[in-house]
Amino acid sequence: MSNSLSPSPELVDPLDPLIGYHLRRTTVAVTAALADLLQPLGINVGEATLLLFLGANQGCTQSDIGRALRAQPANLVPLINKLALLGVLDKQPGKGRAITLSLTVDGERLHASVSEAFERHESRIGRSIPAERRDEVLALLRQLCRDACHP
């Protein structure tokens, strides 16, 4: 098993055998690649994630999103405002203080482009993961996430 340090052979990398370390490193690289794909669409990864969720859950509320995506409601505010400013998101009063969110026609269009970008991104990821391993990897990540949340 080769160490991933290439340019300075005299250096040792004690982090290299650690799963947690490679999880962080890989996530940074993979997320940056997704950001590059989204850049022409004018939105970042967080906004795109929100848009995808919204497209599948028209009329949901901000707290629905917070629960599903495990995001702090406070952190969703700037994302929602950005999407509203772009004219892709529509707000309607719901019960109580709730506001229901849905996509405008422009929103549906952007949603389609974002979906396509995510699909391209996932298929690029798929090139590094044997197809028959994909579900196993997915299950493993979910398991790891659950366990890390309750240590």
Added chain:
Amino acid sequence: MSNSLSPSPELVDPLDPLIGYHLRRTTVAVTAALADLLQPLGINVGEATLLLFLGANQGCTQSDIGRALRAQPANLVPLINKLALLGVLDKQPGKGRAITLSLTVDGERLHASVSEAFERHESRIGRSIPAERRDEVLALLRQLCRDACHP
């Protein structure tokens, strides 16, 4: 394959089948768990990572670290200053403008505690990953990271 949404069954999560999404989510959870383990030691994940690397590469320079850990030299400055302020890191002039970094006696002590924390963390991760899959997962993450860097 069950969706990881539990509380609101009427909601759909279109992100759930995506590897990239679970990579991000899991990394956040796993890194937060490591931060909790390090908190009693008074350092964060970045500082601890630097300390581990330093312990294995006494006398290396800041640019060595930047290359090995793929960190921007500018971002290492506050970490190095923090460790120097704690009295765990020693700076000596090197060739050119370079400064060689090494651990003090206190640094070696902290290094031992940090190593132990990382080991506990990795073994907790190991509980979610079958032992016979560990190397495969590691290889997969490295591959994914490499491919994401050159899309």
Added chain:
DNA sequence: TATTGTTATACTCTATAACTATA
């Protein structure tokens, strides 16, 4: 001039506390 290190800055993500509005 090339390398190394530093400063300043900015953007993103995450988190918490404190506040407002509505049933």
Added chain:
DNA sequence: TATAGTTATAGAGTATAACAATA
């Protein structure tokens, strides 16, 4: 009073540009 949403703020991670110091 409980729920939903907002504001302000703080900290960590990442990135770039501009600058200083040294061989």
